[in-house]
Amino acid sequence: MTPEIFFRPNAEILIGPPGCGKGTLAKCLARHKGVAFLEMGELLRDIAKSPTNPLATEIKNLQLKGEFVNDDLVSRVAQNFLQKAEDDPDQNYHTVVFDGFPRSMSQTSIALKLLRKFKYDEITYVVIDTPEQTCIERMMRSERGRSDDGSHAIAQRRYRTYMEKTHPMVKSLCRGASSEGISMVRLVGTDMKMDAPRLAEALLGLRNRI
Numbered sequence: 787m788t789p790e791i792f793f794r795p796n797a798e799i800l801i802g803p804p805g806c807g808k809g810t811l812a813k814c815l816a817r818h819k820g821v822a823f824l825e826m827g828e829l830l831r832d833i834a835k836s837p838t839n840p841l842a843t844e845i846k847n848l849q850l851k852g853e854f855v856n857d858d859l860v861s862r863v864a865q866n867f868l869q870k871a872e873d874d875p876d877q878n879y880h881t882v883v884f885d886g887f888p889r890s891m892s893q894t895s896i897a898l899k900l901l902r903k904f905k906y907d908e909i910t911y912v913v914i915d916t917p918e919q920t921c922i923e924r925m926m927r928s929e930r931g932r933s934d935d936g937s938h939a940i941a942q943r944r945y946r947t948y949m950e951k952t953h954p955m956v957k958s959l960c961r962g963a964s965s966e967g968i969s970m971v972r973l974v975g976t977d978m979k980m981d982a983p984r985l986a987e988a989l990l991g992l993r994n995r996i
Contacts, residue, residue: 797906799884799897801956802914803948805921805928805941811914812885819881822871826886829863830855852943854889854951861896868904882906890951891958911970913956921945 798815802808809825816823833839834846841859848855864887871882888897901909925941959970 796880796908796910797882797884797901798910798912799888800912800914801889801952803916803918803921803952804944805924806914806916807924808912808914809885812883816883819883821881821883822867824864824867824882824884824887826860826863826884826889829867830860833863850940852940852947854947857890857892857896860887860889860893861900864897864900868900872904888955889948891955894955894959909968911956911959911968913959913970913972915972918945 800808800812800815809827813823813825830845830849834842834849836842845855845859868882884897888894898909922938922941922945925944926937959968
């Protein structure tokens, strides 16, 4: 008789300031594990580029200013993604890697409700700490078609928006990380030495201790 295997769906949420390298690490982690990957910034950029989407102009203007998109829209985008991942027979939705959501205190409760709705029992936040100057320099190198002054101002605004809206969320998560099946990993440094395979192994080891 073949033993029945029970999966405990889990979500791995990468958080860090713009320019810290979390997007690259999140994408590599999802590819390494062969699991679903929600990249909120990319999903919103796709909407902003759509000539027929009524929300395109609003999202584009907010992104150009370095500001966050409203919670209602972000919630709908995340829910649609999770529903598609669950409905796709070829998608390994037992684990999903998040990049760019949640990004504020209010979005934390939205994310928790969504993940519980889709039966994600374990949630791991991976917080990446990177100095401001390093993040700004990386953002400026990634900018295209803008003057140096404009690029620097936008990079600073994006970092400050993170510190104002997301950093308080991180501090709150640190205080409650041991409850409700929530755990936390902190990566500290300026140059993201940890690669996806090692991070995947570290996260697996963490869950095995829960």
